[in-house]
Amino acid sequence: MKVLLASAFGPYGVDDEYGQASCRMELFHNQVTREQGVFSIRMFHPSFGLHFLAENISPPTTVLDFPSEARFVEELRNGYDVVGISFIVPNFLRAKRMGELVRHHAPHAKIVLGGHGTPVPEVEEIPNDGVCKGEGVRWLRTFLGEDPERPIRHPILSDSFGGRILGVPVVDRAGHITPGLGCPNACFFCLTSSFFDHKYIPYLATGKEMFDVCVAIENALGFRKFYVMDENFLAHPERAYELADLMEKHGKNYRFSVFSSAENITRVGVDFLVRLGVISLWFGVESKIETFTKNRGVDFASLVRDLRNRGILVLTSGILFLDQHDRQNLWDDIRFMVGLEPDLMQFMQLGPAPFTPIYRRYKASGRIMENAPYAGWHGQGQIWFRHPEFSPEESERLLIEAFRYDYDTFGPSLIRMCDTIVRGYQNLNGSANGFIARRRESLRRRAVKFRPFLAAARYHAHNPAARELVERVTAEYRDAFGSMTVRELALSQVVRAYAAREARRVASGRNVYQPHTIVTRYRM
Ligand code: B12
Ligand code: SF4
Structure with a gap:
């Protein structure tokens, strides 16, 4: 018995027969910093629910996250007995297509559906052998004939990937x-x-x-x-x-x-x-x-x-x-x-x-x-x-x-965040509690990490309010940490180069990133 668990296929955030450009797979760029141009904060999150399921069932299992349609079909050829598809309401058509592809390319496989899209009244239009409307671990164990009540193990996972700030690939996981x-x-x-x-x-x-x-x-x-x-x-x-x-x-x-x-x-x-x-x-x-x-x-x-x-x-x-x-x-x-x-x-x-x-x-x-x-x-x-x-x-x-x-x-959220970090650093000063002093030290480290971005930001501040914010926060940093080191100055030039390239990309209207496909094999 082999199980495949897949998220809805991409590309995401483009107008096509399955989706809309305004529905992106990027948390902040989709619904928080979406109108902040070059300052929009970019990152992806894996489909956590699928990993919870994979970690907590017994058969060899593959989690296929962010596939293309073709990659999904290719994976089906590896011979699975159960294929789980996770989808939210806006991805209903993708899930339907995936169900059809399973029936065509892996006719013996059972299809199970889950995720926040399952409440749609038309869910039965998606070929399936079972629909999970709610918590999935116990449901899937029951479907596979396992004991649903044995203890649940938390998967060991990182939260995000593909982070970018001002166009710079950042590892802040x-x-x-x-x-x-x-x-x-x-x-x-x-x-x-x-x-x-x-x-x-x-x-x-x-x-x-x-x-x-x-x-x-x-x-x-x-x-x-x-x-x-x-x-x-x-x-x-x-x-x-x-x-x-x-x-x-x-x-x-x-x-x-x-x-x-x-x-x-x-x-x-x-x-x-x-x-x-x-x-x-x-x-x-x-x-x-x-x-x-x-x-x-x-x-x-x-x-x-x-x-x-x-x-x-x-x-x-x-x-x-x-x-x-x-x-x-x-x-x-x-x-x-x-x-x-x-x-x-x-x-x-x-x-x-x-x-x-x-x-x-x-x-x-x-x-x-x-x-x-x-x-x-x-x-x-x-x-x-x-x-x-x-x-x-x-x-x-x-x-x-x-x-x-x-x-x-x-102004840009990125600079407001720099502001909060330095404010916290200043205000936690003098705490008698050794543990809080360590918290303050981690704020200092975050501030140092952000400083080259702050320095590059002034070239992209889009109006007087944004410029004033950058100036004020730059002064706060100077008060807190002194002048920039040679290394920080050099890094800020690197950020500047990335940011200039990102600004051109944003201006050209190509402002969506796609997550790469991630394949995770459990017990394989
Ligand atoms: C993380 C997250 C994201 C990540 C996506 C990560 C990913 N790789 O898919 C990001 C930030 C990119 C994102 C984007 C969007 N999201 Co979102 N997101 C969430 C969030 C906050 C957490 C989901 C999560 O991981 N939960 C933890 C895991 C463990 O639980 P779970 O996913 O529910 O999975 C359990 C069960 O549902 C079930 N299950 C799930 N899948 C399957 C599959 C099978 C086969 C089975 C058997 C069971 C099963 O089992 C799991 C274990 O119990 C939820 C809200 C929430 N708190 O749930 C919204 C939520 C899922 N998102 C939602 C929406 C609308 C979106 C967006 C459209 C943006 C937006 N406007 O909010 C975009 C769409 C992206 C796209 N193009 O597809 C809605 C969906 C609503 C709907 N009508 O369907 C939710 C519910 C938020 C809300 N309350 O509105 N999202
Ligand atoms: S029901 Fe709970 S999670 Fe949902 S909006 Fe209200 S407080 Fe937030």
């Missing part, structure tokens, strides 16, 4: 950790909450379990920085407290990037986050018009300021085209969210996806556009529901304007 899936908060628009039935499914239930995975990743891959893929990591403070205690006890200066809702961030407090080694934090501001329970009573302006002053990078997200939005208050909301001055700002269009409460409501009232192709259901193109005020075309234009407003007002 971290370990990947998924402590659990889903979130019980059940915000009405949220697919990940609905997909896992508004429950939290822990993979690493305690701080000790998480600490052990950190140590295992450090031993295997050398990373002491981790990208934590959990929708609401701080919703389980006991796990985080235990993890921090263990790190201190064992002298491990680990650092984490986490997602969390604001209520939980304020509950544990910024001091604790510094102690835990959180270096970046992503939370949903969503909107000031709609009151989400998770955001009730949160003073976002001071929260963002406090976090950045302690060296924690802040990524906030906002939703555009809520029912209450009209031409006036949409911009009030955009200005409010941008005015919080996070390092990074994600805007996403409201996107009713099957399974969610909002989808059911819109579907029942005939507001879902029946002819809108799934390829466009991704939140960075045009809305696929009828809004009382905005047409799909306007939604696309206004989304782009919101991103540009952020960029024009506060």
Whole structure:
């Protein structure tokens, strides 16, 4: 018995029969820094879910990530008994094509489908022998006739590859950790909450379990920085407290990037986050018009300021085209969210996806556009529901304007991040706690790494606000670290050359990168 697990085939982020140019496979460039030209931060993430599955079943298994259609067919020729396809809603047509290819080239193989695309009503149009709508490890074990309840092992993986800053290939990788899936908060628009039935499914239930995975990743891959893929990591403070205690006890200066809702961030407090080694934090501001329970009573302006002053990078997200939005208050909301001055700002269009409460409501009232192709259901193109005020075309234009407003007002996120790092370094000065002193030292190292980029940035600052930001942050660096060394000056010239080339590429409109195909063999 041999198993193949594949992600939807590329190329991604191009207009073709399977997808749209506005649906890229790059996290920041897709939905955060997309309008920041040469400053847009580029990177790819492997399909973590597939590795979780591969690590936790018994047969020899191949994970084929980011194949082309031809590469997928080529792999099928290796004779698999089970082929798993993972897809999200906008990749529905790709998954359908892949199912057809399996039936044609490997007619004896069983096809199983999984991922956030499976709730679409037409899922049965994809040839299949089983559909997993939710947690996959137990489901796939059951499908293969294995014991679903035996302990789950966390895969040892790095979080990203293909990073580029100002066109320079950078290696700034971290370990990947998924402590659990889903979130019980059940915000009405949220697919990940609905997909896992508004429950939290822990993979690493305690701080000790998480600490052990950190140590295992450090031993295997050398990373002491981790990208934590959990929708609401701080919703389980006991796990985080235990993890921090263990790190201190064992002298491990680990650092984490986490997602969390604001209520939980304020509950544990910024001091604790510094102690835990959180270096970046992503939370949903969503909107000031709609009151989400998770955001009730949160003073976002001071929260963002406090976090950045302690060296924690802040990524906030906002939703555009809520029912209450009209031409006036949409911009009030955009200005409010941008005015919080996070390092990074994600805007996403409201996107009713099957399974969610909002989808059911819109579907029942005939507001879902029946002819809108799934390829466009991704939140960075045009809305696929009828809004009382905005047409799909306007939604696309206004989304782009919101991103540009952020960029024009506060400058490149890259430089804001440099600002946060140096602010944290200055403000953690003099702490009596030896562990915090080590945190400060890691901020210094990050600052040093970024300095040549900062120096090259002035040649690409696109308006007076961006130029002023670069000047101010450059002065902060000088105050904190003195003049640039000869090596830093030389490196900044290298960055300048790369950035000039990247700027030409961006200007020519060829502004999408493709991830390379990654083949990982388990037990083969
Ligand atoms: C990491 C991530 C990405 C990475 C992609 C990495 C990759 N290689 O695919 C990046 C940043 C590139 C990305 C991009 C996009 N993403 Co994304 N992404 C996520 C995120 C945050 C985490 C996914 C993850 O790794 N989870 C951890 C793993 C362990 O869990 P899992 O993937 O759910 O897998 C489990 C089960 O689902 C199941 N399973 C999954 N696949 C399979 C397959 C089989 C055969 C079986 C049996 C089971 C199974 O088993 C796994 C173990 O339990 C999710 C949100 C979330 N928290 O889940 C959004 C999410 C999946 N992304 C989403 C979207 C919309 C996008 C984008 C369109 C951009 C956007 N507008 O947000 C682009 C599309 C890219 C493209 N062109 O295809 C949506 C999908 C919504 C939908 N309607 O389908 C999500 C749910 C976010 C959201 N709430 O809106 N994304
Ligand atoms: S808090 Fe975040 S992850 Fe949880 S339901 Fe709301 S939007 Fe989804």
